[in-house]
Amino acid sequence: MGDTYITGMEAAGGSTCICGQETRDEVKTCKRCLRGQHRSCLLQAFYMPNYECPQCQLEQLEPYQRVLQTLIPASLVQTQGSGVGPRYFTYSQEVHQMVYAKERKRTVQIRSIRLDRSGFEQIWAKACQVIVNGAEIYTASSDLGAQHSRAMLVLSDLQPDSSVSVQVLRQRLDDSYAFAVFLVATLSPAEALAALVQENRVMTIEQGREFVQAVGVSTDLDSLNTRLSLRCPLTQTLPRLPARGTECKHVKCFDLEAFVVLQESTRTNRWRCPVCGLAVLRPVLDKYYAAIVHKAKSSQRLRRVEFLSDGDYHLLGDSSPLPPVSKRHRSAYTPPSKRSKATDSNSRYLYGY
């Protein structure tokens, strides 16, 4: 992940788990970093398909804020009175220099995720405190709106060459959370796009074809996946970099560049697929879809596609009717009242027809 990327997992007392302890509990291995986590520490997340460990999830929460260095690796948020002490990191001269470097914005950031759900979303526990060097820098009461818990905290005014203690405590024993402290670089839209493309998650033509067959002609056959507009729901033009999320179950793609640029001005519900509303932090580029778009470009008229049960397709004119969007896709969206203005103004494009 870049030349200055250093992992801090080794600091966790020999164990790579968020609990930092060596136990005999069954271990689940992360498909991204191959580190193990205990079943008892992960709860339901242990059974999630496409599992990635809390450390990997925390690292990938915000593509505009790229993790350069782990200062405190993913750690369990403790309940008050558990007797577990704070975690520490050294705020070195080197890190301090990076934070103050002019050409790039660098910050020390605390992030938190909920472990019981499919993660990849910044969220603080409902009633929690973040204590840095003994001082409370953040308190979330249980009645705070969701908006407040979506912010990653920035640690500023740290003393160079000092040891910094960080403790995240929650009052209620409901969900399970993990936090981590990172040195991050703020990227420009072009850099964020380049970093995502560089990760090289690509569906080959053959895989793209199989995907069409799998999602379009499965038992929960969805008309959205058999006949659709090729236009990006964000730009209303043919996508240059057709992509969707790793969890998306629809054929329709959006343009990755337009999507990344849009997130910069979006404050809430960021990195949500404009087609289905699921989190898209690790977009996959679809070469099959790109080939179809390329073919459609040969004509001013062909902007729609119909897929056949074998994954093959034929192009249709812009005026041929499309089926209505299914309820299943609609329900993945947050209600309009919870959307930001930026998202709202784009909502008429979201279904794109």
Ligand SMILES: [Zn+2]
């Ligand atoms: Zn553990």
Ligand SMILES: [Zn+2]
């Ligand atoms: Zn991992």
Ligand SMILES: [Zn+2]
């Ligand atoms: Zn989607």
